[in-house]
Amino acid sequence: MEAEVTFRVDGTSHRLTVDVRTTLLDALRERLGNTSAKKGCDHGQCGACTVLLDGQRVNSCLALAVAHDGAEIVTAAGLASDGELHPLQSAFIRHDAFQCGYCTPGQIVSAVGMLREAEAGWPSAVTAGQPADGGSGGSDGPTVGILTDDEVRERMSGNLCRCAAYANIVPAIQEVARG
Amino acid sequence: MRTFRYERASTTSGAVALLAEAPHGAFLGGGTNLVDLMKLDVARPDLLVDVRRLTSDRVEELSNGGVRIGAGVSNSQLAADPLIRRRYPMLSQALLSGASGQLRNLATAAGNLLQRTRCPYFQDVTTPCNKREPGTGCSAIEGHHRDLAILGTSPECVATHPSDLAVALVALDAVVRTEGPDGERVIPMTELHRLPGAEPQRDTVLRHGELITAIDLPPLAFAACSYFRKIRDRASYAFALVTVAAAIDVVDGVVRDVRIAFGGVAHKPWRAIKAEELLRGGPAGEDQFRRAAEAELADARPLAGNAFKVPLARNTMVRTLLDLLEGPR
Amino acid sequence: MSTITPRAMGQALDRLDGADKVRGLARYAFEHPVDHPAYLFPVQSTVAVGRITGIDRSQASAQPGVLAVLTYHNAPRLSTEDGELRVLQSDEVAFRGQIVAAVIAETSEIARHAASLVRVDYEGRTHNVDLRAEVPGHREHLRVPNEVLPLFPMDTAEGDVDAAMASAAVRVDEVYSTPWYTHNALEPHTTIACWTEEGFTLHLSTQGVTGIQAGVAQAFRLDPSQVRVISPHVGGAFGSKVYPRADVVLAAMAARSVPGRPVKFALTRQQTFSLTGYRPPTIQRVRLGAGSDGRLTAIDHRSIEQTSKLKEFAEHSTRATPSMYAAPNRGTQQWVAELDVPTPTIMRAPGEASGMFALESAMDELAIACGLDPIELRIRNEPDTHPHFHLPFSSRNLVTCLREGARRFGWERRDPTPRARREGGWLIGTGVAAATYPVLRLPGSKATIRADANGRYAVLIAAVDIGTGTRTALTQVAADALQADVEQIDLRLGDTAYPPAAEEGASAGITSWGAAICAAADQLRQRLATEHGGTVPADGLEITADTPENEYLKQYAMHSFGAQFAEVRVHEETGEIRVPRQLGVFACGRIVNPKTARSQLLGGMAWGLSMSLHEQSVLDLRFGHVVNHDLAQYHISSNADIGAVEVHWIEEDDPYVNPMGTKGVGEIGIVGVAAAIANAVYHATGIRIRDLPITLDKLLPG
Structure with missing residues (x-):
């Protein structure tokens, strides 16, 4: 079974016919030649495939292409414009926030989405406060304020890094988050 | 993954009608579990009716002081909703303790409730599993069941329900509104999911083609101070070993009302009815909480590899109630 | 052995491939652009030990878009004694999850679905997978293993x-x-294999292109020059990508059956647990x-x-x-x-x-x-x-x-x-x-240095960077070995077109490869001094050297x-x-x-x-x-x-x-x-x- 879909990927429109079984990730990688988002687990368990889908970070491996006809997609390749790296990309390089680089585009796209979520006042498990983890519980404000390192860690936990560059990823994001 | 027909409908009744004619079809919401299971050949729908944009994606206040959650609200939006955070913080905490930011952005509220178990054998078509293929046997009972059920199990199945959201909803006495081939109905959350019994293949009481359109939360003033506590093997991004959703209303040292539910312990979110009854009207304190937890867990029938969940569930419940009583340490 | 003076070494340089990696433009094996690829998906055994009694591939073969179904009946005969590499060579099953068949198809979706339709029957035998059962009173099953490294006796x-x-x-x-x-490198084991008159081209996620080249050449009775292995970026490895395993052999087999067509093969995360070591x-x-x-x-x-x-x-x-x-x-x-x-x-x-x-x-x-x-x-x-x-x-x-x-x-x-x-x-x-x-230090590395008259040095070695920072660190080593600036060095690695190199492993990369680069730099300088009056000739100068022995080891x-x-x-x-x-x-x-x-x-x-x-x-x-x-x-x-x-x-x-x-x-x-x-x-x-x-x-x- 096939279907025709259109996407805008990193600012460029594409129209293509896909097998209805094709995920957004495979459509990007195998059909459109955009291999910025990576396949690490194919089941939403690692975050390497993270893209911005209509402005929000999602696992593209679990999104069927046919179900997202007309979507606007941004990958890490599209974050850099006119040859200039996105501030998070520069910060990742400066802090050596990656080693093999395979989870990296997903980490960076995820961080972009995460900072937007925080700016919109979205809480995390740390903000919302699991009591034993020292949270305040029951907070209801729309504001999150300055992200603590624990906030960044929690909010970025959907992106596994097997090289375990976490201790560099957090300061790289904080450098950008705190301006 | 087998191929399938993909359809969108313009109305919920249209979607219901489409599926009514396809006995092997399924509704597609965010897809975060269904697509996952289709890749594994565990789910084999021949028709997907996409309902992601069909049901409401709004959280609305009801005239009775309760809240209505549209089935299509994303897990992230729901967790961030000011009304939810203010009135039912345990619900927001439950969502935020589940999955990851990316998954919560894709996943819908209704889809969250209809996740399938993460029992390893259910997800592996090369092993027997009564839930996946009735009559083939349960591989988990004699196998790896560390994460699986201790309450309400059957000789056929020891799976746990993976949703954290459902646990909070059960504690809050929420109801789901559905539309199906036989019309609309309202199902209490405590009755939506079922115990495995002899039919572990059925997770819920929903009929084929019945679509969840909304979730209604009744007003519950004392839930404004409530907790969801999740115990797991990793600090984040892991399914539960045990969860506790709790709210307690204490006046002058006496428990006026209390709501407690466990997750990660049964085939359904486990409302701790016995514990609640024991506590209601009595003094609030550690000993009482402990006795109530023990009474609730007295029927636990753990397996060799998950017996630890009994003391874990007890201690977590006691600690959560104490934290509500005393404020976090 | 003379030591080199650190100038570039000790500098906290950013990774040279950083700008590519943060944009997702660094190419990992599966991402190499190829025309009209076919896709491969394996069928794994569902018994731990036994014999295949029947394979029915009719349903799989009948799927539109299926190009071939490989089994031990039709797979090419291999020439290797390495049991892990002997994929599809007999009806015997030695572990659960072993590859027993594979489907080649026009798309990954078709290949995967068709693989699920291949029916394999087994005559299973009682298996023994329990190490703990070996301990009390079962010493007769245990033996002293062979040495891993000659330097360190087992007992x-x-x-x-x-x-x-x-x-x-x-x-x-x-x-x-x-x-x-289990290693769980985020990039699963992936290969793009292509078979032409010249032999195999393998884009592969590996810790050692030279070792893979030798292993594949032997298995298919080819001269190593007929196997080119390319691996510019590797998405983590941690040991799991040192030795060739069944996946690369299977990909090569599949490529042989669709000559001229690149075959893409990525293990699923689940498959890596049984097929890539632990x-x-x-x-x-x-x-x-x-x-x-x-x-x-x-x-x-x-x-x-x-x-x-x-x-x-x-x-x-x-x-x-x-x-x-x-x-x-x-x-x-x-x-x-x-x-x-x-x-x-x-x-x-x-x-x-x-x-x-x-x-x-x-x-x-x-x-x-x-x-x-x-x-x-x-x-x-x-x-x-x-x-x-x-x-x-x-x-x-x-x-x-x-x-x-x-x-x-x-x-x-x-x-x-x-x-x-x-x-x-x-x-x-x-x-x-x-x-x-x-x-x-691992044996078998050579480095080539080409000096040109403009003061630039190309340093060629078939080493790989699995995320350790080899590309950056070896450039620093080469700069100091040549007493040049980092900007003068053009390090090329990850390709068997360059001189052979030991695998990336045992924390021995810099020792093994760096010593070869230092030796080549030494010889280059001597040649320049003795034969060219200290200046690089107009058509350049090239030197290749081995990793020298280290007399201090004794x-x-x-x-x-x-x-x-x-x-x-x-x-x-x-x-x-x-x-x-x-x-x-x-x-x-x-x-x-x-x-x-x-x-x-x-x-x-x-x-x-x-x-x-x-x-x-x-x-x-x-x-x-x-x-x-x-x-x-x-x-x-x-x-x-x-x-x-x-x-x-x-x-x-x-x-x-x-x-x-x-x-x-x-x-x-x-x-x-x-x-x-x-x-x-x-x-x-x-x-x-x-x-x-x-x-x-x-x-x-x-």
Whole structure:
């Protein structure tokens, strides 16, 4: 079974016919030649495939292409414009926030989405406060304020890094988050 | 993954009608579990009716002081909703303790409730599993069941329900509104999911083609101070070993009302009815909480590899109630 | 051997491939653009041992878009004795998950679905996959494995351990165990294989293009020149991509059956658990005897592990023990059981990671038994020369690392009493352990340097960068070897078109490849001076050199050392464990690039935390396979699990190891972490965990 879909990927429109079984990730990688988002687990368990889908970070491996006809997609390749790296990309390089680089585009796209979520006042498990983890519980404000390192860690936990560059990823994001 | 027909409908009744004619079809919401299971050949729908944009994606206040959650609200939006955070913080905490930011952005509220178990054998078509293929046997009972059920199990199945959201909803006495081939109905959350019994293949009481359109939360003033506590093997991004959703209303040292539910312990979110009854009207304190937890867990029938969940569930419940009583340490 | 003067070395350069990696433009194997690819998907056995009695591929073949279904009936005959590589060669099944068929199709979706339609019938036989069943009274199944590295004998013995134990004032005699660990590099094993008249072109995720080239050439009876292997970027490997395995052979087979067409093959995450190797589980017994002053009189360390029936791989878990502490009576013994399981392989710090968990936990137990501070105990047992080889160490700064770490960590404020610190329901403890890893060099590397008249140097070597920072660090080495600036160096690697190179492994990359580059640079300079008056001729000058022998290997024992510190919190009521703080101090020779080296050590320490608390491949003894075979169930540490991590190193000037003075940083970061954490858990709770991983059920109050 096939279907025709259109996407805008990193600012460029594409129209293509896909097998209805094709995920957004495979459509990007195998059909459109955009291999910025990576396949690490194919089941939403690692975050390497993270893209911005209509402005929000999602696992593209679990999104069927046919179900997202007309979507606007941004990958890490599209974050850099006119040859200039996105501030998070520069910060990742400066802090050596990656080693093999395979989870990296997903980490960076995820961080972009995460900072937007925080700016919109979205809480995390740390903000919302699991009591034993020292949270305040029951907070209801729309504001999150300055992200603590624990906030960044929690909010970025959907992106596994097997090289375990976490201790560099957090300061790289904080450098950008705190301006 | 087998191929399938993909359809969108313009109305919920249209979607219901489409599926009514396809006995092997399924509704597609965010897809975060269904697509996952289709890749594994565990789910084999021949028709997907996409309902992601069909049901409401709004959280609305009801005239009775309760809240209505549209089935299509994303897990992230729901967790961030000011009304939810203010009135039912345990619900927001439950969502935020589940999955990851990316998954919560894709996943819908209704889809969250209809996740399938993460029992390893259910997800592996090369092993027997009564839930996946009735009559083939349960591989988990004699196998790896560390994460699986201790309450309400059957000789056929020891799976746990993976949703954290459902646990909070059960504690809050929420109801789901559905539309199906036989019309609309309202199902209490405590009755939506079922115990495995002899039919572990059925997770819920929903009929084929019945679509969840909304979730209604009744007003519950004392839930404004409530907790969801999740115990797991990793600090984040892991399914539960045990969860506790709790709210307690204490006046002058006496428990006026209390709501407690466990997750990660049964085939359904486990409302701790016995514990609640024991506590209601009595003094609030550690000993009482402990006795109530023990009474609730007295029927636990753990397996060799998950017996630890009994003391874990007890201690977590006691600690959560104490934290509500005393404020976090 | 002359050492080179560091100018570029020691500079914290950003990764040269950083800008590509942060945009996702660095090409990993599966991403190489190819025209009109076909896709491959394997069928895996559902029995652990037995014989295939029938294969029905009719349904699969009938699917539109299926190009071929490979089985042992129609697959090309291979020429290899490596049991793991002999894919589709017979009807025998040796482990659950072994490849028994494969589908080639027009798209990945079709290939995967068609593979699910291939019906395979088996005559299963009783399997034996249980290492623990091998231990009591079943020694007849166990044997001493072959040597892994010639330098380190599998078994060692000196003095009389039993007699020394009998007369020791203080004794520790405990059994420690580690589980089956799976690498889970984020990039699964992937290949694009193409067969043309010229032979194979393989875009492959590998730690060693030269080794793959040799393995594939042999299997298909080709000259190595007919196999080109290209691997510019690798998405993590950790040992799992050193040796060729069935996946690359299968991809090559598939390419042969659709000549001219590139075949793309990516293992699913689930498939990697049975097809790409793992760190074997270990059962270890450590006996320590000491005087009441803590001075060791006996050290004995024995380990039982598993391998497959296809091929032997033995993790040398006792390897580090003879290098650690002085004691007149010492022994190490290693046994291996052949089970109906996939073959294990190298995994980050093979041997040391599991072995030092046991030894360094036992040292902590001894310190407690003696009433001594665990750092003081280690200092008291510091040897003057290598206890087994009786050679001086080329450099040994274990004591410096322990003292420096203690100072930075705040160790002197520690009350050694267990359960002495509590905060908000959490018990807090701290622990320490020593780390070591040998300085190794792997044979078989050559480097070519081409100097041009404009002052640029092309440095060619078939090394790979698996994320360690090789591309950057080797450029720095080459700059110093050539007394040039980094900008003058054009390093090319990851391709068998360049001179052969040893695999990336054993923390030996810089030692093995860097020494070859230094040798080539030396010869280049000499040739320039003697034949060209010191100037590069207009048409350039090219030199190729091998990694030279190191005459000091016979005179010195060469090891890195380190000290690992950890703070843990254990929830009093739930047993939940957090590690808010880790600190490591290492003595690893010269640090080529402080930025990338720090990342290596930091990553190793997080690996140590992950192996301590999270990781475990759960084997179902009835079926014979790992049941938690995905990243939701096999936990690797997430961002939220890692707290503050401090990495420090001691300045070391070791002129004996290699021309750069480097000792390797890839592995030592993981070594000792599990013991430091287990020791800290004991300090926090009074509960000694000897069986990894340390999960909350083991600490839960009843």
